[in-house]
Amino acid sequence: MAKGIKNKTAIIGMGCTKFGEFWDKSADDLIVEACQEALRDAGIKVKDIDAAWWGAAVEDVSFGRSGVPLARALKLKNIPVTRVENYCATGTEAIRGACYAVASGACDVALAVGCEKLKDTGFGGLPDVGPGEEFKFYYPNFTAPGMFAQVANAYFRRYGLSREEGKRMLARVSWKSHQNGVMNPRAHLRVAPDLESMIAAPIIADPLSLFDCCGVSDGAAAAIVVRAEMAKDFRADPIYIKALQMSLTPGTGLMHQSWDCTHIHSTRIAGAKAYEEAGISVPREEISLMEVHDCFSINELITYECLGISPVGEARHDVEAGFFDLDGKIPCQSDGGLKCFGHPIGASGIRMAYEIYKQLQGKAEPEKRQIKKDLRLGLTHNLGGFPGSTVCSVALFGNEL
Amino acid sequence: MVGITSYGAYIPRYRLLRKTIYDAMGWFNGATVSVAKGQKAVANYDEDSVTMAVAAAQDCLKGVTRDKIGGLSLSSTTVPYLERQNAAICSAALALRPDIRTADFGTSLKSGTTALLYACETVQAGGIESFLVCAADCRQGKPGSTLEHTLGDGAAAILVGKDDVVAELKGSYSLTRDIADYRRTDEDAFVRSWEERWIRDEGYGKTLMAAVQGFLKKYDIPIDAFAKVIIACPSSGAVRGIAKRLKIDPSQLQDNLMDNVGDTGSAMSLMGLVSALEEAKPGDKILVVSYGSGSDVLFFEATDKIETIRDRTGIKGHVNQWVELDKYTKYLVYRDLIPVEVGIRGEEMPPVRLSVMHREGSTMAALCGSRCKACGTPQYPKQHVCVNPDCGAVDQMEDYPFQDKIGRVKSFTRDNLAFSISPPAMYGLIDFEDGGRLHLDITDSELDQLDEGTPVKMGFRRRYADKRRGIYAYFWKAIPVNVEAKK
Secondary structure, three states: OOOOOOOOEEEEEEEEOOOEOOOOOOHHHHHHHHHHHHHHHHOOOHHHOOEEEEEOOOHHHHOOOOOHHHHHHHOOOOOOEEEEOEOEOHHHHHHHHHHHHHHOOOOOOEEEEEEEEHHHOOOOOOOOOOOOHHHHHHOOOOOHHHHHHHHHHHHHHHOOOOHHHHHHHHHHHHHHHHHHHOOOOOOOOOOOOOHHHHHOOOEEEEOEEHHHEOOOOEEEEEEEEEEHHHHHHOOOOOEEEEEEEEEEOOOHHHOOOOOOOOOOHHHHHHHHHHHHHHOOOOHHHHOOEEEOOOOEHHHHHHHHHHOOOOOOOOHHHHHHHOOOOOOOOOOEOOOOHHHHHOOOHHHHHHHHHHHHHHHHHOOOOOHHHOOOOOOOEEEEEEEEEEOOEEEEEEEEEEOOO | OOEEEEEEEEOOOEEEEHHHHHHHHOOOOHHHHHOOOOEEEEOOOOOOHHHHHHHHHHHHOOOOOHHHOOEEEEEEOOOOOOOOOHHHHHHHHOOOOOOOEEEEEEOOOOHHHHHHHHHHHHHHHOOOOEEEEEEEEOOOOOOOOHHHHHEOOEEEEEEEEOOOOOEEEEEEEEEEOOOOOEEOOOOOOOOEEOOHHHHHHHHHHHHHHHHHHHHHHHHOOOHHHOOEEEEOOOOHHHHHHHHHHHOOOHHHEOOOOOOOOOEOHHHHHHHHHHHHHOOOOOOOEEEEEOOOOEEEEEEEEEOOOHHHOOOOOOOHHHHOOOEEOOOHHHHHHHOOOOOOOOHHHHHOOOOOOHHHHHHHOHHHHOOEEEEEOOOOOEEOOOOOEOOOOOOOOEOOEEEEEOOOOOEEEEEEEEEOOOOOOOOOEEEEEEEEOOOOEEEEEEOOOOHHHOOOOOEEEEEEEEEEEEOOOOEEEEEEEEEEOOOOOOO
16 A cells, blocks of 8 residues: 655755846756755765756757756766656656655665756747647647636636736735745846736736736756655755645546636645645644745635635635735745746746755745744645646655654 | 529628728829728638638538538639648538538639539539538738729528529529639739729620620510629629619619628629528529629529528628728738738747648547537547546547537636737637537637627637648637627
8 A cells, every 4th residue: 555755755955046037058057056056955976866857848949858968967977867847847747756766765866957948939938838739739829828817817707806806816926926036046036016016017818917927937956865764864954755746637627617717626636635645634724834836826826725725715815914925824935936936847846845945944045035933844836737737746845754 | 493402601700991991002092082982891810711611601501411412612713722622621621421522613703603503503413412502702902902992801602402492593694705804823912903994894894794685585584574683793883884784773783792891702693692592582583693704694583482591690690790900900911911020939830740630630620529428528629538527438429519509708818928910819718508618719809708608609710821831720719609780
């Protein structure tokens, strides 16, 4: 009977580059920078790595396929390197691979790296997901903002929000993230606009406007994992993985009328399974901080509900009460989130883990960003695909066994 | 008895006021002020002669069993493909049987009536029981020309058969006449013409007089026997002159729609015929006179079944349902007459895998999905495994058509980021009243028409044009059902 991953693996080192528009940096530059920080943090050398998982989604833009680009960048000598991709949940997918490898006993030290060079596409926003027949033939020429905008329209209508009320609610979500990101030297966007200008910003895909949508950027992040029983050989404060869950819809949301267009089913399932794996019964009380997939403000909002933190249809009240602010009950996006970092697809899931890791260790940089309360359990939520057809990874981390 | 068993028509939703054209180009050719009255119908950026023909055919085939149709023809001088039969594209879109005869009739403005005659004669000869004749045109005049004002877009569809005939073909007379009054070679995008006065006298005048007189003599029938005379000639002045000489009373003349639709080329004669049919009473005699490299004259007589077909949108239902295309530059961009900056995102055009498209078959061409026989859930695209979360049955599907169903918008957006020739791109999830959900582009919609619950019908449209590789790809879009009339 499968018992799950709780307390079987630990992160002993992490690295994360600054995220931004790096016209002068290649994928190699970012990978080496993130991995060097992770290796220093873990106190190990490259030769100590037994296997690597390389998360990169849009390979045709900057690095090509297979695990070869990572092996070549780091000069990994003859070890297994697996490239993984699962839309925007790619980063967490790399962590999953590394964790299961060490947990199985197949190896001792595994590296997870995520990187994307999205600014080489030549335009803003994510590129088309791929010329596969499914999207090109059957679906409209859609964008990511357009798909989430549909959820926003449906959510406003279902819960009786006027357009003004809805847009204000969403802007408050992003406002909070910018207040956090402005303090973070690694973030791409370090501005903290006032709420009214955020509401009035130009529309991208109605009703979502500029500040409801995260940008795209370049960046890389890395994690080194070992089995939990070995973790204290490397550092005094390893971060233990309490749960690693993933859920994919069968894509039926876009084909069957049962999906109500106002929630993400994959998030509900992955969240519930993660809580079960970690032994959490009241997430609203037991989770200390979260990094969720705020590609769009509406997704962050419904994620609060789908993760069972806020009651369904009522996240607005928590948002307006500051429940998720840095000084709130469950700080969310304490580093600024996708909103301030942008979304280099392969890196984002690992960047989320990086923030949880540092906060749980009490080592957030600079010090004023450190959440000043007793932190025990951190959650990352990493969502790929489009509403109605999604892949969601939820991971839980703790600083105690 | 052989004749018309059903009919339909289509006029695109947009109207370009001729004043708008004149305001933009009158500085260049002041003489166009003489034609700058009224408006013309303009196809949307995602329409062409093939899509308009399919729309007219959808109208014609309401309540008709499509399996009984044994042939389809498309008459047009503006088909998108010069090799790859356009009638076959229409036939696939309409989900007709594969074992039928299809043909394109082109290159002359009388090709609509010519095809109609051949269809009647084929049915008469017994080879085919039921034949669908479609005609559509979206001809183009050069910016600054008179033709730019007078040409308009439209389509008609006539079903010919032996059973339940509503208008019998009683006779015909044809003239062929090679005259280069209008012309367009394989290298021209625009219609060319000679002097209008010459066309009026030598072209319309001589040809139409000879055609009608030849017909009347052949059948020894007086002109005043006809309840309606359709003269498919874009020059209202020429028509008046001919009518006077032939002693056709103005009340007999079918409105040629030049004031509010324009010169619809190959479709003009059949659109006029549809206009007459939708008002005809049993026993009415109808004369159709086409023009283009000669003339066909067709004589129909409405039967006592003519009033059984009165639920078509036809001409009546389309002619007053329109929205103004408010800018001349939009017309230029929709017609690809000026280069525009599509941006790097817009330039992305991954290769279309034609073998994959072909494999999709009726799924793509006819918006045909499947219905699970185990739980009855309609689904799209066709599935092996049922999408119903409570079912999951494997390979228990039957074909299920969506193109004739009405849906309602479930979720939607107006997307300023997605590339579109007519931004913002509008799309969303459409839930069908009989079951099933599709994710579709929404077209022919004003910005404020779109809301949760807006009813939509399915329309066959040009999805994109890959000019580099010479591919026009077609698919279905959702169209809001209730368009507010604007005059």
